[in-house]
Amino acid sequence: MGEGVDARFNSKLREAFGSTPFILTKFDKFMNWVRGSSMFMLQFGIACCSIEMMHTYAVKHDLDRFGAGVPRASPRQADVIIVPGTIVSKFAPRMKRVYDQMPEPKFVVGMGSCTISGGPFQEGYNVIKGAEEVIPVDIHVPGCPPRPEALVYGVAKLQERVANGETSPVTVKPYELEQFGDLDRDELVQHLASQIDEEDLVMRYNWAESP
């Protein structure tokens, strides 16, 4: 044991390390372990799933026990965004902005069927068919809504993957920004051509071709 340390500091971990106060590991590995062990979650409520997400943070399930229970109201202080609910066309760009504001490295847990695929509302005229059209998702937690236990499992899995340096963002597909002039001149574009500046970037929700 090191000198001057009282009994309270002589934990099991300390015993396992032996008498040396040094650990030898790769820096990357250490950083991954650190990241996985202290997840700062964005306080982000969209729909039904957010009620179960609140329960996950609250007394009975207590996500804090897993080192992932610091809900932050600002995206600048968070590194995990749980997307709990249906994303519709009006909200998608706002969610992307919130995601963009989070510092790197950042991780996404997609909670519930709507975030995965649009869920029960997939056939709606306004519903984005999954968060992955907008931001890359690391873990999907299925359910409508998933129980708090399921979300805890999903977050724990994410932590495990982050700690192993395994998590890799999925490529974001059809939601795209493009020059207005590059668009196919279909009926809608013809109609809008007079109103939109050709230099302007546009975002296109392609309902027919999204999965």
Add this chain to the structure above:
Amino acid sequence: MSLEEPTPGSATEVGVTEQGLDYDAIESLLGDLVVGRESHVNAESFVVRPDRVAAALDRLKNRAGFDHLSCVTAQEYEDRFESIYHLKKYADPTHEVNLVVPTGRENPHSQSGNAVFRTADWHEREAYDLVGIEYDDHPDLRRILLPETWQGHPLRLDYDQEQPQVVAFREHANPLQQDQRDDDTDTMFVNIGPHHPATHGVLHLKTTLDGEQVADVDPDIGYLHRCEEQMCQQSTYRHQIMPYPDRWDYISAGILNEWAYARAAEDLADIDVPEYAQIIRTMSAELCRIASHMLAVGTFALDVYGDFTAIFMYATRDREIVQNILEDLTGQRLMFNYLRLGGVAWDLPDPREEFFEKTRDFLDDLPAKLEEYHDLITGNEIFQLRCVNTGVLEPDVAKSYGTTGPVARGSGIDYDLRRDDPYGYYPDLDWNVVVEDGCDNFARVLVRLREVEESAKIIEQCLDLLEDWPEDDREIQSNVPRTLKPENDREIYRAVEAAKGELGIYIRSDGTDKPARFKIRSPCFSNLQALPEMSEGEYVPDLVASLGSLDIVLGEVDR
């Protein structure tokens, strides 16, 4: 008894008789405005010309006493567009009348009812957004649920859902990027939401601040518009629609919502519900109400104190207990899908004694817990400073906006559909309608806390009844045809008292097994509309408190 002063002239309301309503008298009151008459399942309807809407509404409101515009439904037929104004009375919601306004297929125009009922403002904007009827004299006719750039009106018959939508980047440019200072004014524009912990979901408040005071607030909704009406219109009556109501007001008020659909569809298709099933429905609905009010109070405290610890945790602790009971009953924690047309999905769980014991334990503990809430919330000085005499909503303003539920009852309006338009097993039980006449944020919270007590009373009586119910008479569902096809062109508007207020459903059948038009009148939609009235001139934290006291759920506002 109502706490309001009796308004002069209410005794001489046109058309009120001992038996109910005399529609001929109302027709003669409307006189030359009426061009036709229709029978809906809920009430008689008068057809008026599209340029005489305001006059007809005005006569019905001021001479016949129909002071509650519940809902405005717009729909498209093969040969015309139609807006229906569903009118009721706060004093007696069984007195109903509908105003039908047909307009031609080409370039549909109709006069706005906004001058008579403020609640028509948002409802007509929604009708414009989704169906595409234009309302003349409307102060602010723009899209409300869909983005401003949206092409087409999705609930039209010829709408192509596959067409892509294009949004220019400048539509999403950050409004805070540039310096917004204006030399002429001292006000500042601030966005609150759509990602903000105090907006209870994805609500966007465009606020204009004068120092710390709110000069103007414009709620911008539609960030959770999940096309619920369309989803219901493409589902069959019998089984496919029932899961959707759970997702309107998702704060575990599922059974209350399901009941709204069940009530409308059962009346539409003449289905009976066995008494035993009615008791189970009543009990489970009140359990949902408790769960919903618990979260309302918990998140309200979160707004006022910014406190993610004590009160919120107390509230979720108690909600967990209710959710466990409901999970035993229905098999799901949040989306119950428990009601069926003509009854409920299954009987109480086995062993029944365990279920009764569990529920009774919860009810026994409830008074002590409510004491705790009163200690923590209503007895707290900080809370009182933030809530007493802030967010004031006067009764006549509240009525004009068509607010219902705890918001209306907090403004002294004695209106509760469980008692005034009885359904389920409520008329046979002993309970009271909670009314507070404070008209402020504090009164609305008090109403919710006291309503929990009344719900507990109802559940207790239901438990007694269920416990003594003879074993061979436990009929949970009546005989319902395998495929429900209500007669062609039957129209109905029916409402129940959900946790947030009057949740109404309008259904028009077209002879098939799917509704031709399914319209949801959500209480939160009308309640939220009153927010600018409550918060202009107040401080920003009071705006947040007012918003919290309305207890909105965006799933229900946007549908």
